[in-house]
Amino acid sequence: MAGTGGRTPRERYRAQVRDEAKRLAWEQIAAAGPSALSLNALARRLGMTGPALYRYFAGRDALLAELIRDACRDLTATLRAGAAAGAGPGGLAEALRAWALAHPQRYFLLYGTPVPGREAPESTRRVTGEITAVLLDACGAAGPPDAPGGSPAALRRALAFWTRLHGVLSLELAGHFTGMGFDPAELYGAETASLPGEEAGRGAGISGDRVPLGGL
Amino acid sequence: MAGTGGRTPRERYRAQVRDEAKRLAWEQIAAAGPSALSLNALARRLGMTGPALYRYFAGRDALLAELIRDACRDLTATLRAGAAAGAGPGGLAEALRAWALAHPQRYFLLYGTPVPGREAPESTRRVTGEITAVLLDACGAAGPPDAPGGSPAALRRALAFWTRLHGVLSLELAGHFTGMGFDPAELYGAETASLPGEEAGRGAGISGDRVPLGGL
DNA sequence: GAAGGAGAGTGATAGCCTCTAACCAACGAG
DNA sequence: CTCGTTGGTTAGAGGCTATCACTCTCCTTC
Numbered sequence: 001m002a003g004t005g006g007r008t009p010r011e012r013y014r015a016q017v018r019d020e021a022k023r024l025a026w027e028q029i030a031a032a033g034p035s036a037l038s039l040n041a042l043a044r045r046l047g048m049t050g051p052a053l054y055r056y057f058a059g060r061d062a063l064l065a066e067l068i069r070d071a072c073r074d075l076t077a078t079l080r081a082g083a084a085a086g087a088g089p090g091g092l093a094e095a096l097r098a099w100a101l102a103h104p105q106r107y108f109l110l111y112g113t114p115v116p117g118r119e120a121p122e123s124t125r126r127v128t129g130e131i132t133a134v135l136l137d138a139c140g141a142a143g144p145p146d147a148p149g150g151s152p153a154a155l156r157r158a159l160a161f162w163t164r165l166h167g168v169l170s171l172e173l174a175g176h177f178t179g180m181g182f183d184p185a186e187l188y189g190a191e192t193a194s195l196p197g198e199e200a201g202r203g204a205g206i207s208g209d210r211v212p213l214g215g216l
Numbered sequence: 217m218a219g220t221g222g223r224t225p226r227e228r229y230r231a232q233v234r235d236e237a238k239r240l241a242w243e244q245i246a247a248a249g250p251s252a253l254s255l256n257a258l259a260r261r262l263g264m265t266g267p268a269l270y271r272y273f274a275g276r277d278a279l280l281a282e283l284i285r286d287a288c289r290d291l292t293a294t295l296r297a298g299a300a301a302g303a304g305p306g307g308l309a310e311a312l313r314a315w316a317l318a319h320p321q322r323y324f325l326l327y328g329t330p331v332p333g334r335e336a337p338e339s340t341r342r343v344t345g346e347i348t349a350v351l352l353d354a355c356g357a358a359g360p361p362d363a364p365g366g367s368p369a370a371l372r373r374a375l376a377f378w379t380r381l382h383g384v385l386s387l388e389l390a391g392h393f394t395g396m397g398f399d400p401a402e403l404y405g406a407e408t409a410s411l412p413g414e415e416a417g418r419g420a421g422i423s424g425d426r427v428p429l430g431g432l
Numbered sequence: 433g434a435a436g437g438a439g440a441g442t443g444a445t446a447g448c449c450t451c452t453a454a455c456c457a458a459c460g461a462g
Numbered sequence: 463c464t465c466g467t468t469g470g471t472t473a474g475a476g477g478c479t480a481t482c483a484c485t486c487t488c489c490t491t492c
Contacts, residue, residue, distance in 0.1 A: 008489085009488090013440095014439090017440095034251075035250075038479090039478085039479070040477075041477095048442090049442060051479095051482090054479095054481085055439075056440095059479075059480070060478095108329040111386075113324040113325075114324075116246065116249050117248050132392075159403055160403065160410075162383075162387075163384045163387055167379035167380050167382045170382070171379055174330045176344070182372075182375070187379065191379065194376075226459075226469095254448085254450090255450070257449095264470070266450080267450095267452080267472085268469070268470055270452085271468075271470080275450075276450065
C-alpha cells in the first residue's frame with residue numbers, strides 16, 4: 001500500500017480510497033478466494049455504487065494485478081530485510097514461512113494455481129525474479145564457495161532449496177496436512193536444514209542438520 | 217469418466233451427454249482456468265440451452281466437484297497401476313510427473329490454490345488420502361525396514377518425498393522456471409533420487425542417486 | 433471573488449453469468 | 463394405447479463487469 005503520501009488533498013483522498021479498496025479486496029479474497037473478488041460488492045462496502053470504482057481501477061483484472069504486485073513487493077521487502085539483517089538460508093526460510101502463514105492468500109496469489117491465458121506482466125515478473133534472486137543469493141553464498149556468484153552447482157542447490165520450501169509450505173497452506181497428526185513446522189525445519197551443501201556426499205551439511213531425519 | 221455402461225437407452229444417452237459435458241468442461245478449464253467454467257457456454261457447445269444442463273448436474277459447483285473427484289480417481293488409478301507394476305518411489309514419482317504434465321489443470325485442481333470456504337467433501341478427501349497413502353507406502357517400503365508399516369521415521373521420509381515432488385512439480389507447472397535456463401526434469405529427477413533413506417548419513421540412497429548434485 | 437475545468441459519483445444500460453419455475457414434447461413401460 | 467418419467471425449451475430474477483452520459487463539487491485561475 002502506497003500510503004497517503006500525496007501532496008494535494010485530492011491526491012491524498014484518492015490514495016486513501018484506493019488503499020481502503022485494496023484492504024477490503026484482500027478481505028474479500030481471504031474470505032472466498034480470488035475468483036469471488038467483486039468490484040460491485042467492494043464498492044458497496046466502500047459506500048459507493050459499482051461504476052464509481054472504475055475511477056480508481058481500470059477494471060477487475062487491473063485491481064487483481066495491482067494486488068499481486070503489492071504482494072510481491074511486500075514479500076520482497078520482507079526477505080530483503082531478513083537478508084540485510086544477516087539472515088542465512090535458514091533465516092530467510094523462516095521469514096518466508098512466517099509471511100506465508102500470515103497471508104496465505106497472498107502466497108497463493110503469487111505461487112498458486114496460474115490462470116492459463118493470463119501471462120504475468122513484466123513488472124510482476126521482475127519482482128518475483130527478485131524474490132528468487134534473494135533466496136538464490138543467500139543459498140549460494142551459504143554453500144561451499146565454488147565460483148562465488150552463481151556456479152551451476154550453486155544454482156542447483158538454491159533451486160532445490162526453493163522448491164523444497166515451497167513444497168512443504170504450499171501443501172500446508174492448502175490444508176493437505178490436516179488430520180495427519182504431525183507438525184508441519186518440524187518438517188519445514190528439517191527441509192530447511194537438509195539442504196545447503198550436504199548432498200553428493202559432501203558431509204553433514206553446513207547449517208546444522210538438526211535432527212536429520214526420523215526424529216519426528 | 218464412467219463411460220457408456222448403462223443398460224437402458226436412456227441411461228446410455230444420459231451417461232454419454234454427461235461425459236461429453238465433462239470433456240468440454242475440462243477443455244474450458246484448460247483454456248481459461250477453473251473460474252472461467254461456465255455452464256451456459258458449456259450448454260451452448262453441447263447444442264442446448266443453459267438450463268438444460270441442470271438436468272445433468274445440480275449446478276456449477278456440483279460439476280466442479282465431480283471433475284475434481286474424477287481427477288482424483290484418475291491419478292489414484294495411475295499411481296496404483298504403477299505400484300502394482302512394482303514401481304518403487306522413483307517410478308511412482310515419474311508416473312506422477314507424467315500425469316501432471318499431461319493434465320496440469322487436473323493437478324492444480326487437486327493440489328493448487330484452495331478455495332477458502334469450500335471444504336473438500338468426504339469422498340474427495342478419501343481419494344486424496346489414498347493418493348498420499350500410495351506414495352507413503354512405496355516410500356516407507358523402500359526405505360530401510362524400520363518397523364514395517366509406518367514408523368515415525370518412515371512417515372517423515374515419505375512426507376519429505378511427497379513435498380519435494382510437489383515443490384518442483386507445482387512451480388514447474390505454474391511456469392516459474394521459464395527463462396531460468398535449466399531443465400526441470402533434471403531437478404525433479406535429483407529430488408526423486410535424493411530421498412529415500414540417504415539422509416542422516418545413511419549412505420548413497422537406495423534408488424540410484426544418479427548425478428547426485430552439481431551435475432547440471 | 434467569479435468562472436471554468438478536472439475529478440468524483442450517480443443512474444441507465446448492455447451483455448454475461450447462475451439458477452428456478454413453468455411449460456412442452458418425446459420416449460418407454462405397463 | 464396410455465401415461466408417467468425424462469429431456470428440453472422459454473421466461474425471468476438477481477448478480478456480475480463494464481461503458482456512457484450526466485450531475486455536482488471542489489480547486490485553480492484569472
